[in-house]
Amino acid sequence: MTAQISLNPMATTNAGGLFTTNTAGYTQGDAQDDPAIRFALAGGVLSTAATTPIWGGIPIEELIPTAQVGAQGQVQPGTDVIGSSILQAVSLATSTGICVFNQAFAGITTPQSTVPLYSPGMSVNFYRFGSGARIPLRLDPALVSLEGEIINTQLTWDFTANWLTTFDGTNAFPVKVLRVSTTGNKSVSYSSDTGNANWITTEIMALCLL
Numbered sequence: 001m002t003a004q005i006s007l008n009p010m011a012t013t014n015a016g017g018l019f020t021t022n023t024a025g026y027t028q029g030d031a032q033d034d035p036a037i038r039f040a041l042a043g044g045v046l047s048t049a050a051t052t053p054i055w056g057g058i059p060i061e062e063l064i065p066t067a068q069v070g071a072q073g074q075v076q077p078g079t080d081v082i083g084s085s086i087l088q089a090v091s092l093a094t095s096t097g098i099c100v101f102n103q104a105f106a107g108i109t110t111p112q113s114t115v116p117l118y119s120p121g122m123s124v125n126f127y128r129f130g131s132g133a134r135i136p137l138r139l140d141p142a143l144v145s146l147e148g149e150i151i152n153t154q155l156t157w158d159f160t161a162n163w164l165t166t167f168d169g170t171n172a173f174p175v176k177v178l179r180v181s182t183t184g185n186k187s188v189s190y191s192s193d194t195g196n197a198n199w200i201t202t203e204i205m206a207l208c209l210l
Contacts, residue, residue, distance in 0.1 A: 025184020026136030026205045029056020031100045031127060040131040041102060044084035046124050052088065053108075053117040055188055055197055056101035057137050059089040059157060060126050086124045090159055092171040097128040098135050098210065113196035115188050129174045129210050137175070138163035138187050139206040144180060146206070151176040162190075164206055175208040 031041075044062060046054055054060070062084035089095040099118075101107070104125040107116020118124050127133035139146075140163050146153060154167040155177070164173060185205040190197040 024181065025186070026181050026207060027056075027101075027185070028136055028138060028187040028205065029058070029099060029101050030136060031102045032134040032136075032207070034132075034134065037127075037132045037134075040127060040133060041100070041125055042083065042097070042128060043123055043125050044086040046118050046120050046122055047085045047087050048120045050087055050120045052190075052192065053119045053195070053197075054086070054088050054099055054124060055107075055115055055117055055190070056099055056104070057135065057188060058099045058162060059095040059159075060097055060099050060124070061087050061089040061094040062096045063087065083123075086126070092157065092173065095129070095157070095173075097126045097131070098133075098137070099124055099126045100133075100135060101125075110196075112194070114199055115190075115197035117197055127210055131210050133210045134178060135208055135210060136181070136185070136205045137208050139180065139204050140165040141204055142166070143206075144182060144204055146177055147180050149177075151178055151209070153177060164208075175210055177206045178209055179207040181205045181207065 047063060065085045101116060102125055104116065104123065106122055107118055109116055127135065143166065154172040155164045156166065156168045156171045157173040158165045182204045185203060186199045186201055187203040187205060188197050189200045
């Protein structure tokens with residue numbers, strides 16, 4: 001006989017059907033809150049050389065900005081920008097970070113295009129590789145089996161499909177996969193024909209550590 005109360009706290013649960021709000025899932029390009037990392041958020045301006053708009057969850061490349069100087073030697077207004085000049089990356093060799101939606105309040109949405117898009121001349125926010133940011137990225141559905149693998153499993157970025165895919169043996173994308181989410185996600189579907197981008201909820205996402 002003992003006066004101790006036997007309790008297994010891990011077996012404690014709520015009554016069935018109560019407090020079951022589902023918060024699972026991620027939004028592409030929405031970096032996770034982290035007070036130690038948030039000051040690493042960087043910004044730039046989408047280059048006038050960009051041929052398409054850009055959105056969160058896309059690799060970017062940074063160019064050193066070039067100010068235009070007038071005939072009298074003065075810098076032309078609006079050309080001496082703060083931050084890098086940004087383009088959507090087209091190869092691993094030029095990729096320096098990931099575009100994010102965080103604190104990017106000027107993205108353009110319409111009833112036909114519900115994802116915030118950023119066109120040339122607009123501010124773009126991003127985290128650089130090595131910053132420690134955790135960002136949800138689209139994942140090739142064939143890689144749902146990543147669950148249970150080591151987090152530094154090598155993967156490649158498909159610059160056509162705009163998602164992480166099977167490692168090609170050469171171009172290891174510099175991220176670690178912390179988690180794979182199969183439901184409740186919001187990812188971006190962009191149409192080059194219409195120029196519209198809309199949310200879809202049928203894809204899997206990888207929470208990636210930069």
